[in-house]
Amino acid sequence: MSAGQPYAIRQMRMRDHWFTAPLDHAEPAGPSITLYAREISDPALDGQGLPWLLFLQGGPGGRGNRPVALNGWLAEAAKTFRVLMLDQRGTGLSTPANRQTLPLVGDAAAQADYLAHFRATDIVADAELIRAALGSGPWSIFGQSYGGFCALSYLSFAPAGLREVIITGGLGPLAGPADQVYEATFARLMARNAEYFARFPQDRQIVTRIISHAAAVPEFLPTGERLTPERLQMLGNFFGGNTRIDTLHYLLEDAFVPTPDGDRLSDGFLAQVSAQVGRAANPLYALMHESIYVQGAASNWAAARVLARHPEFHPDAAEPLLTGEAVYPWYFEQDPALAPLREVAELLAARTEGWGALYDPVQLGRNTVPVAAAVYSQDIYVDRDISVATAAAVNGLQVWETADFHHDGIADDGEGIFARLLGMVRGTPGEASAVAP
Structure with a gap:
């Protein structure tokens, strides 16, 4: 010491x-x-x-x-x-x-x-x-x-x-398996989405528009990678707080800016989104997230399995819901700070030995x-x-x-x-x- x-x-x-x-x-x-x-x-x-x-x-x-x-x-x-x-x-x-x-x-x-x-x-x-x-x-x-x-x-x-x-x-x-955690938290997340869009009904249309736009038009974060609909949905992390839910509303206010090529996502919006959805500052969060529930069995991307059973969260839904803190395999493809760790993440997700009792x-x-x-x-x-x-x-x-x-x-x-x-x-x-x- x-x-x-x-x-x-x-x-x-x-x-x-x-x-x-x-x-x-x-x-x-x-x-x-x-x-x-x-x-x-x-x-x-x-x-x-x-x-x-x-x-x-x-x-x-x-x-x-x-x-x-x-x-x-x-x-x-x-x-x-x-x-x-x-x-x-x-x-x-x-x-x-x-x-x-x-x-x-x-x-x-x-x-x-x-x-x-x-x-x-x-x-x-x-x-x-x-x-x-x-x-x-x-x-x-x-x-x-x-x-x-x-x-x-x-x-x-x-x-x-x-x-x-x-x-x-x-x-x-x-x-118990990690699946139970995500079944429960996705249910609460659905309720929080409903609460948010009832509070800010104008944001329902803009969220749908932003997600559709990101699917159709290449928009890039300051870190260089394309912003995908899935990462935009991660803005549901704002739902975890009393005041942060209002911060999301302010973030969405200036999402679009007119350009010679039509409306595009503004630099200010992209910079703020990058700060919310990137894991350069805490990569262990993504690598170890599901392991905090694992005792003696592999997680095998539990959140992704549960999410597949909830089509209302799919980016192609008519009015896609926002997600939150869960970690998915694509995370290690889309975030530059995580991409070099993709193989490690797959090994941890599939790991059955070495996960002792917590x-x-x-x-x-x-x-x-x-x-x-x-x-x-x-x-x-x-x-x-x-x-x-x-x-x-x-x-x-x-x-x-x-x-x-x-x-x-x-x-x-x-x-x-x-x-x-x-x-x-x-x-x-x-x-x-x-x-x-």
Whole structure:
């Protein structure tokens, strides 16, 4: 372990931490990787020996947040914690895993074997190594989205390292095929499409027009590749947020611009779309996405199979619906950042060996660590019914279900959500009594 000198960004005190971890924790003498984490605290509380809170980011494949101010949930957390913002293995300043670095590992088969060590259980083992290196006793963790999946793995395999757990939008299925996830989330996505087009009826025509135009007229993203109808449909990712749904409306407003060759998609629109549908910044998201549900069996492109059963999402539909976060085989043909990883993606999708258990249902059933989770009733990414079933399987887990937020709830009212859940795990009067069963 090494640590840099403390420094300040506005009202935040920060410190960089670096750790060396085995690629495979079962073989500590084997190849190693570097892990990076940023310590964040309130300078006004410096020197008070505050306990640690580990933040587990959503994803998979997302680096830790880069805050520029002490606000939202971070401001609330900094009242009682030193926050450790981890760049999960393969992301950010930790040893990267992308089209540029993975060839250093070997051929596509070697890369797939390498990436088999980039799942929730490996992230938990990294966290325990970091906790020991920092000299911390059992610490608190906060898991957002995929970070909540990691928190459930932590409760399964290293509960002794945990003081308390907070989860937001991150109670995934404990068992079963990945197909169940996409059946549930596509159903919620259909409802969210209906809600959006009822709210902005004028956008129904323009979305259909844009998708038809992209099929007929070559339009190119700033990264050089042709924009396809399928990638345009990925703008449904905006449906995962309370305010982001309005951002989609603004994006569509100036989609077309008149040119000597007729109406074309504007440069501004294409630039904004590229930022939404490209994976250059987080290729692990696409590579590992379905693996977060896999335990002992291949995913075999589960989302693509489920999508084929829903023709209303097909680009050729009379009024095609927008999709969202799911990953499909064509993704690795159309995105330049992913195209070199196509063979690796196919190997991971077909992989049947090396996908160990992500959870221990027996341990979760006898859990004694205080846990509280926010479940968003209309979440299009982590289904409400699956979340409630998972919560029921974890002894003592308290659920706060709300329809006031979507998947990005902590971006809307992170301060209030964090305070509420922390009060629940600590039994603050007035909070636990408000919990929905």
